[in-house]
Amino acid sequence: MATKNRFSSKPQSSLLPWLGIAAIVILLDQVSKITITRLFAYAEERVVTAFFNLTLVYNPGAAFSFLRDAGGWQRYFFTAIAVGVSLYIVYLLKKHAGQRLFCWALALILGGAIGNVIDRVAYGHVIDFLDFHLKGWGHFPAFNLADSAIFLGVVLFILDELRRVNK
Incomplete structure (x- = not known):
């Protein structure tokens, strides 16, 4: 997959596969959110297993609903951070x-x-719908496929850094 730049002897790899992976994540995330908003009313909950529900909730804040009641400025703040x-x-x-x-x-x-x-940008909040819980311990904040991809990406990033440090 590596190609040589004719002006440099250093091999280069294409950016395209990585942008393709990001595009697939975006597509799956948006399709899942559209589907859940069409099938569920706000706050409706459907039990899937003893520890997992599907539910439609909105998060105007950040992770774990941080700053969700901050008055609206956080929408622009978190959007700007994410774009940067x-x-x-x-x-x-x-x-x-x-x-x-x-x-x-x-x-x-x-x-x-x-x-x-x-x-x-489209709704003024993030659509969340994956709800994990343990009886007696309460519910983990609901999240979505985008959040799952970010979490998995962070785990892979940490593994990559650990691997690099161990070399």
């Missing part, structure tokens, strides 16, 4: 396109960030 981080991730993907695990991590984070930005 996304641009920086694209730069890193281009610069390090040949580092597979690192780029997988970044591509997942990029797709998740953009998926949630789309929600903030």
